[in-house]
Amino acid sequence: MSRRLPSTPPNLPGFSFIRVLGSGGFADVFLYEQNMPRRLVAVKVLLAEVVNDEVRQMFQAEANLMAQLSSHPSILTVYQASVAADGRPYLVMEYCSATLGQRYRAVQLPIAEVLSIGVRIASAVETAHRQGVLHRDIKPSNILTTAYGHPVLSDFGIASTLGQAESSEAVGLSVPWSAPEVLLDEVAGTVASEVWSLGATVYSLLAGRSPFEVPGGDNGTMALVGRIEKARVPATGRADVPASLEAVLARAMSKRPSARQASALEFIRDLQAVEEELALPQTPLEVAMDDWAIATAVDLDERTRIGAGSTVGTPSSRRRRRRAGLAPGASTATADPHSRGSASGRGRGAPPTTRRLLIGVGVAAAVFVALVVAGLLTVVRGAGAIPVVSDVEAVSDGDAVVFEWDDPAGLRQGDTYVVTVDGREWPPQRESSLSVPTDGAARMCATVTVAREGKSGRPSAERCEEVEAR
Secondary structure, eight states: OOOOOOOOOOOOTTEEEEEEEEEOSSEEEEEEEEETTEEEEEEEEEOGGGOSHHHHHHHHHHHHHHHHHTTSTTBOOEEEEEEOTTSOEEEEEEOOSEEGGGTTTTSOOOHHHHHHHHHHHHHHHHHHHHTTEEOOOOOGGGEEEOTTSOEEEOOOTTOEEHHHHTSOOOOOOOGGGSOHHHHTTSOSOOHHHHHHHHHHHHHHHHHSSOTTOOTTSOOSHHHHHHHHHHSOOOOOOOTTSOHHHHHHHHHHTOSSGGGSOSSHHHHHHHHHHHHHHTTOOOOOOOOOOOHHHHHTOOOHHHHTOOOTTOOOSOHHHHHHHHHTTOOTTOOGGGGOTTSTTSSSSSSOOSOHHHHHHHHHHHHHHHHHHHHHHHHHHHHHHHTSOOOOOOOOEEEEOSSEEEEEOOOOTTOOTTOEEEEEETTEEOOOBSSSEEEEEOTTOSEEEEEEEEEETTEEOOOOOOEEEEOOOO
16 A cells, blocks of 8 residues: 655744655654744644544644643653644644664664663653553654654654543554554553553564564564464563563563553663663653652751751750740750850850851761761661561462562561562562463462562572463
8 A cells, every 4th residue: 555645734934844754644744944943843734634623632632741741851842732724733843853663673772772761761651641641652663862862752642541541442553562452452541551562662672673573474464463462472582681671571561461560660660670680870760759759858958057046956855945934046055044155154155156166066966976876776777687578379360370478577668579480580579479471381480589788588488380271
């Protein structure tokens, strides 16, 4: 089937047309130069033949979503939206000169770059999910590269809210990166199906092909759909990809949604664990802090600064001041007429400079003592043994075995679980359960170990489960 010719670029006041960038099923994208401020921009214009009231509403929703989310460093920035003189709605967006869809098939991307892209794009998806928005078309060609080499997620054209997407509805989709439940028309999109697409996208960037594409084989739509629904995830075929990363991707693309990472954030943590395993710099998480976290942040400089009328001390010392009948900002030296620094005592006390110096020395000494005490407490706490997991349970449904256990006594913040299944170690995790695809195995055995600050405790007793035949 021949590709259609691009539509005529609209005449947009304040913009000068340069060239066509691409064409899609519902819109064309053109490169324009904006006159004020002067810059190159990408303009997405709806096709005249598809414009109706429903499409206008969808396009407006996309503009609003992109504007809402585009402050994220890994989501394409939208500058404005309007309607051209010929009645076609358009979006003015940040211009990116390249897409990953042009690169990953041509050259082998380094693992470090792929992991970094995966963390950043999953951060964008997690941010959208926290806003109640599903992207529903995550794939390499929708990851653009800015002039500074930063990956950004684009094309929220078929996005919807989480509530709307729970029911099945006809939407455009990209088969090689769509979850089996979406292809089966069971759902239009969920957080779990987006995790599948993230896994498929990272896999593609590593392998140079989509997960169920067979080089030289039948890769038509029906053949791909059949393999996505039934075949197990093949290995990437790269010798430099560690088994832990293969396991992360296999879990993300599990046939059972409940066996996948529970969120884009959990997928990020798995990728960061692989970065740590490979001694790579950890790509930072790009998810906005909650307002309350920002509001309650403490400025350590302000906390220890002494100013006019300020009170330095613990709540108990302030209570003692009130019981003594002192004003909140008064010094205890003025309460004792026999005190050396009092106005009525012999000598009028030290000069102001000396008093400030003494206060500074006192504060420094108090801080030093506090640090020593905190250090001793840390040493005492650190002397405890790493807890051991007991009573690992396992349940099989034929496609996967779910291993579960209770958090042991003595577990601390920052501790992680390392699960070893049939001799293969999975990435560290904080959840007390792990779903492992069976991949045709008849029996699976696992141990669970608590890891703390780079050290591992004793493993649990091995738990084995016979895989239920399907």
